[in-house]
Amino acid sequence: MDPVPQVEAITAATGFTRDSAVDVLAVEPGAVSLRMPRSAAMLQFNGHFHGGAIAGLADHAAGAAATTALPAGRIAVTADLTIHFLKPASGASITARARTVSVGSLLCIATVEVTTECEPGPVVCAIATVTLRAVAAPA
Amino acid sequence: MDPVPQVEAITAATGFTRDSAVDVLAVEPGAVSLRMPRSAAMLQFNGHFHGGAIAGLADHAAGAAATTALPAGRIAVTADLTIHFLKPASGASITARARTVSVGSLLCIATVEVTTECEPGPVVCAIATVTLRAVAAPA
């Protein structure tokens, strides 16, 4: 399957990313960028994006990046995720850029940089490292 | 402020937890349990809870647990979070039980166990460790 429609299909089929209006910005084998716009359901009490929104977008981008690097018929599912929050995610959107740094037949590792789009420009608000298992894709 | 209404107020004031109908199950100093019911906006494409939902609930519970262990006027904000996904979160709800393992004047560490409520009983689906900064509460 072509990687762009594959990532768009998974993102649209996933309630978490569909209901939060996540857009697929870029896809290449081993690298995926996703953007989530600001919406009430994804915010912290102080008006910044919630840690769960940021971690969820990073997780989804890492899974998509690793899946596009795997052979057809295999998908990547997260085994563990570590995220460091560097700055408040206070912009109009957050963007997660994931890329694989290791792709094995059973295990992949991806790093993710998350920016928030503020005035006058984007700010890195979080970085994550994700370990993923490669499994057979569901039918 | 009494810790129970404090955690309930923060959870209700936070879009991420309010819109996903998170309930406060239990609060004591340094320990908070929160439950999130199944809803489409919190699911993965395969019908399990999304990693972002699980990480977000764990993050919120850790922040609440650490805040209840701090002196009045201080709140805990997440510096970093590591989460390991042990089993699919396929039940009717997920519950995050957070407790502090270290409380300092500037830094707290909390561990979180997340279960999913299945038949015939709850299953541990994730464990997390969270490092939090103690900061002055907003007015």
Place this chain on the structure above:
Amino acid sequence: MDPVPQVEAITAATGFTRDSAVDVLAVEPGAVSLRMPRSAAMLQFNGHFHGGAIAGLADHAAGAAATTALPAGRIAVTADLTIHFLKPASGASITARARTVSVGSLLCIATVEVTTECEPGPVVCAIATVTLRAVAAPA
């Protein structure tokens, strides 16, 4: 192979644990305890155990615990490790107690508690979570 001599053999065959005089305290399937005595080569400039000594002992204990939980002919090697340092490791020794929380045919997850033996009693100085791959044991 009986798990006790297996863990003792690996610990003796490993320069890092042999040269730092690590003792095997207890072994059961999925749970291993190892102790490292204080020695100059394992200390920080302030006389506490170095983070590398603590992380290395935790890593070794997690690998041993996961290996004892796997079928014969398989060993566990670390994919990633997260460690939180709670207190200075200032005692006469450090002890790592690892236990598996998930054992799959390809991936295991173990948690580790590290104590340091002080007067009047042991103190938890670090906690770790380790993801390990199960691979064929070398001949």
Place this chain on the structure above:
Amino acid sequence: MDPVPQVEAITAATGFTRDSAVDVLAVEPGAVSLRMPRSAAMLQFNGHFHGGAIAGLADHAAGAAATTALPAGRIAVTADLTIHFLKPASGASITARARTVSVGSLLCIATVEVTTECEPGPVVCAIATVTLRAVAAPA
């Protein structure tokens, strides 16, 4: 204090790095590179560098990088460390290159890339992210 002699002094005063013959390769504010040569006490049973050696070198480099970015009289001590092992560390040495990605008055975050020097060239064998507390330097 000039950052180069400061890092050299701390590395020489620390048993873990002194006894394993760690060299300071480069120092600038917020970035430190350290190299550890192969020696029996730092190896795994299979002849690769042990996870504790790799994590310890990464931890030390991160602490040095953060300390050089802090005001005089402050040093950085590790709160938590996450490390992902990408390849066997089978070369003649390992080199950790740490740089700060966030420097606050109380908390710093650094990323570390660890290479191992093989034929025909260095290979990235691990990546780490480290959260550090800034504290008053001991007298």
